[in-house]
Amino acid sequence: MSYSPPSQVIARQLEYLEGKHILLAGKLEDTFAGELCNSAASVSIFTTNLAFANQMSKYSLITTQFSDCYHKRSNVDVVILYWPKVKAEAAFLLTMLMAALGKGTEIIVVGENLSGVRSISKMFAPYGKVTKFDTARRCSFYWGQCTKEPIPFKIDDWFKSYVMLLGKQRLTIRSLPGVFSYGELDVGSQLLLDTLPALKGNVLDFGCGAGVIGCAIKLLYPNIKITMVDISSLAVASATETLRFNNLNGDVFASDVYSAIKTKFNHIISNPPFHTGLKVHYTTTETFLKQTPSYLFKNGALTIVANSFLHYIFFIKGAFNHCDIPAKNNKFTIYHAIKKA
Incomplete structure (x- = not known):
C-alpha cells in the first residue's frame, strides 16, 4: 500500500515503536495507523478532519477521536504528530496534546521539510528537547520527550479576532489556528460578500471556515435561516464562536460534503477549499458542485x-446546464447558477 512521505519515514522506525501505546495526530492523510496495529500495543487517533475520522472508523483496533479538543481516553506512551501546514496550528496541537498527556510522554514529529517542520525544535523547548533522527523522502523525523510540567490548555486562549465592516455594521470574526480566514478576511470572501444576490429562506454556507460568509449573511439578512458546515472540527468551533460573539443565531455542524445534511436550501453559498497541505487538491469541491442541485429547492441558487x-x-454547467459570472477581478471569479425545473 502507498503511504504519504511522512508515513514512509515513520515506517523506517517501526522496531522502536513495537509494544508502544501510540497516538497519531496532525496532518493525517493515509491509513498507516493500520500498519502500526501489527506491532504497537495500541493505536489511537485524534483528528479534526471528519472525512479522515470516518475513514479510520472502519478499523476496529483503532480508537478514533474527532473533536476540536483532545480528551485522553487511554494510555499513551508516544504521540506522533504529523506536522500541519500552518505553524500556528502545530503550536495549538502541541500545547493541547502535551497538556493532556503530561510529563514523561514521548513525541515524534514528522513532516515535509518545505512545511517548516524544523520549527519544532524551538516550539518544543517549553516541554523538553527534540532531536532530528532521520531525513528521507524530503521529510524530517524528530524525537523528544516531555520532561517539564506542561501548562494547562484552554481553547478560549487560542481564538484570534478581527473586525470586518458590512456597511455601517460591524462583525467580529473569531477563529482558531488552521481555520480558513484565520486572523484576516481573504480577498475572495470579500468579493463574494460584495456581490451577494438578494437572499431569503434557508441559506447554506458550505465550507464555512470561521463563519465569515454565514455570519455576514445573517447580520445582513436577519430573517433568513443560516446553516454552516465544514469538514473541520476547528472550523465548526470557530463559526460557532463567531455566531455567539456577535449574538447571532444559526446552525453549525461538521459534514463531509453533504454527508450530514438532511434538508434543502433556497441558496447555497461558498468559498470552497481547493488545496490540502502543500499540494493543490480540489476533488471535494468538484463533488460538492455536482451534488448541489439535489440540495436546492426549485429556483434555488448556487x-x-x-x-x-x-x-x-x-462542473457547474454540468450540474445546472448553465453558469453566470456576476463579477471577477484579476484573481477571483464569482459563479452563479439557478436550479430550474
Whole structure:
C-alpha cells in the first residue's frame, strides 16, 4: 500500500515503536495507523478532519477521536504528530496534546521539510528537547520527550479576532489556528460578500471556515435561516464562536460534503477549499458542485467564489446546464447558477 512521505519515514522506525501505546495526530492523510496495529500495543487517533475520522472508523483496533479538543481516553506512551501546514496550528496541537498527556510522554514529529517542520525544535523547548533522527523522502523525523510540567490548555486562549465592516455594521470574526480566514478576511470572501444576490429562506454556507460568509449573511439578512458546515472540527468551533460573539443565531455542524445534511436550501453559498497541505487538491469541491442541485429547492441558487485558474465553470454547467459570472477581478471569479425545473 502507498503511504504519504511522512508515513514512509515513520515506517523506517517501526522496531522502536513495537509494544508502544501510540497516538497519531496532525496532518493525517493515509491509513498507516493500520500498519502500526501489527506491532504497537495500541493505536489511537485524534483528528479534526471528519472525512479522515470516518475513514479510520472502519478499523476496529483503532480508537478514533474527532473533536476540536483532545480528551485522553487511554494510555499513551508516544504521540506522533504529523506536522500541519500552518505553524500556528502545530503550536495549538502541541500545547493541547502535551497538556493532556503530561510529563514523561514521548513525541515524534514528522513532516515535509518545505512545511517548516524544523520549527519544532524551538516550539518544543517549553516541554523538553527534540532531536532530528532521520531525513528521507524530503521529510524530517524528530524525537523528544516531555520532561517539564506542561501548562494547562484552554481553547478560549487560542481564538484570534478581527473586525470586518458590512456597511455601517460591524462583525467580529473569531477563529482558531488552521481555520480558513484565520486572523484576516481573504480577498475572495470579500468579493463574494460584495456581490451577494438578494437572499431569503434557508441559506447554506458550505465550507464555512470561521463563519465569515454565514455570519455576514445573517447580520445582513436577519430573517433568513443560516446553516454552516465544514469538514473541520476547528472550523465548526470557530463559526460557532463567531455566531455567539456577535449574538447571532444559526446552525453549525461538521459534514463531509453533504454527508450530514438532511434538508434543502433556497441558496447555497461558498468559498470552497481547493488545496490540502502543500499540494493543490480540489476533488471535494468538484463533488460538492455536482451534488448541489439535489440540495436546492426549485429556483434555488448556487453562488461561489473561486480562484480564476480553477475551471469550476465546467462542473457547474454540468450540474445546472448553465453558469453566470456576476463579477471577477484579476484573481477571483464569482459563479452563479439557478436550479430550474
